[in-house]
Structure formats: structure tokens, C-alpha cells
Amino acid sequence: MTVELRVDATPAGRPALVLRPWDIGDIQPLIAAYHDPVLRKWTRLPVTGVEDAARWLEIQWDGWRSGERFSFAVLEEDRGRLVGNVAVKRGAAHGDCAEVGYWTAAEVRGRGIAPRALEALTGWAFGSLDGVTRLELLHQIDNVASCRVAEKTGYAYRRTLAARPPFPLDGHQHVREAPR
Template identity: 50%
Template sequence: MAATAVSPALVLRPWRLQDVNAMVEVSRDPVLRRWGSSVVDDDADGARWVRAQQRGWAAGDRYGFAVIEARPGSVGTQLMGGIVLKDVTPGRPAAEVGYWTAAHARGRGVASRALEALTGWAFDTFRADGLERLELLHQVDNLASCRVAQKSRYALDSTLPAAPPSFPRDGHLHIRRPCA
């Protein structure tokens, strides 16, 4: 009898105010706080953050998604992380991607699966508007993000100098272009 591995499906969907409690809970993780650019300490911070994501969708320049695990036969879903396509401008050849993974979801391929889904969606949706490449930036000492980038076929392009305060250490720039 052959063994079968099952990987629960991931769903990427726009953030909702109903996600605030889960966002606050996962944001307590010290690793996420180290690498993340936003601090969500309580429900008020979470609501502000979700509303900012919704404004990005409305403006058409930033598309933030909650990464949810959907288990077959289950009514509930679990927040696994977040992923974003940002700096989207018609006629501009590049946009940026970013992601984070909740502590309980790390080591399960969540970031790379979500990044692959977002990458396909971005090129399918915005290629006709001139999107030619996606850029992924991470600090050089964030080895997990580097592995996700490589696994998701984002080639290392260059090392960028630090730009404090938002990017306090040197960083890697990875690039992915659409498949021919």
C-alpha cells in the first residue's frame, strides 16, 4: 500500500475585518515582529491595518491577501500568513511582492505556495498593463525568505545597501519574470 501525503489547500483572499483577532494573535510572534514592517498589538491596530489593506485594493495599487488554510470537510479556516503585491502602476514594468508566515505554519511550504499563486495571479492580471517583472526584497540575514525566493524561482539579482529606518540592513533583490 502506497503512502499518500495530503497538503491542505491554501486560499488567498482580501483581508476582512473578521481577520483582526487572528492577525493580533499571530502578530505576537517575535520572529514576525523582527522581520515585519507593521506592528499589530491590539484590535485597534489590527482594524487600522486591515482597513489600510482594503484602501490599497480600492486604489488599485496594493493587493494584500490573507493566506488561509482550508481543510477539506471543515467549516473553519486558519490564518497561515499574508502576502501582498504592491507598487502596482499601469505602464510601470515592475511591482513588488512581500509575504509573512504565522509561526504555526512555518516549515510547511506555505510561503512558497502562496508566493507561487500570487505570482501567477499578478502576471495574469497585470501583464497587459505592462508588468514585466516582480521584485522580492528581504534583508540579507533573513535566510528563510531567501530560501522561499529561490524555491519560488525568484532569481537573486543584487545586494542592496541598507536604507534605514524601514530597511535597516543590506538586502537581497530577487526578480521573477513571466514564463514565456
């Protein structure tokens, strides 16, 4: 499945974004993004070299093949630079609920990339994934930036979840319902 999502540039001068499935050419930019200790803190799969990056990409491609995980590289359109990742995950049962996740590269944080990319992913998920009527966004309670992204994109705080491995702290559940 070849899917490419576009996010227009903003009047405030934020560049247009392209969201596309990950490809083999993303290995070096992925490794570079994972040099960031903040990114490594919030993600579960380490990427420290080519082998790790290849394994990470294979997981993303397996998700597309199985229909259980749709992960997009987020690039600035004008520079073609990798600036993030957004993903929507479904269980094997393909029920009415799916989970979204994302990260942004250190050098672009605070520039509104995560909310813009997540909004594009949300629209795509509701329009393309049969039966999905609710999306959940989960983050560890001390990840304040993710809480802000959730709020900016209309994911309402639902409840606090108890900690469970591999996450050592409680978390927030945010939810967004499909438009009626």
C-alpha cells in the same frame, strides 16, 4: 474587487490553501499572528491590539481601492485558519515592475505555505495586473528563510542592496520575469 485564489493540497499531505482579500473577521487571527516576535522583526507595521489590526486592515483595503497594493489573507482551506499573508505592491505609476511580500504564522513555518502561496500570487499578478512583466522580492540579508522561499519559487537572486531606513542591514533583491 472580489478575488479568491486556491492552491491544491499536495500529495505529501499539505492542506489546500485559499487566498482572499482580508476582511473584518480577520482582526483576532491577525493579532494572534503578530504575537510572534519573528514576524514582528520582519514587518514594519506593529499589530498589538484591535486598533492596530483595524488600521492594518484599512491599509490593505486602501491598497485594493487604489490598485497599488493587493494583499491576501492565506488560510488553510480545511480549517479556515489564518496561516499567512501575501501581497503584491505597485507604484502609483503602474509600471512594468511590482514587488511581492509575504509572511507566515509561526505555527506553520516550514510546511511550505509561503512558497505555495507566493507561487499562486505570482501567477495571479502576471495574469491580472496589466503591464506587469517583472516581480521583485526584497528581504533583509539576514532573513535566510525569505531567501529560501525566493529560490523555491523561481525568484532569482539579482543583487545586494545597501541598507536604507527602516531596514538597518543590506538586503537581497530577487527577480522573476513573466513567462513569455
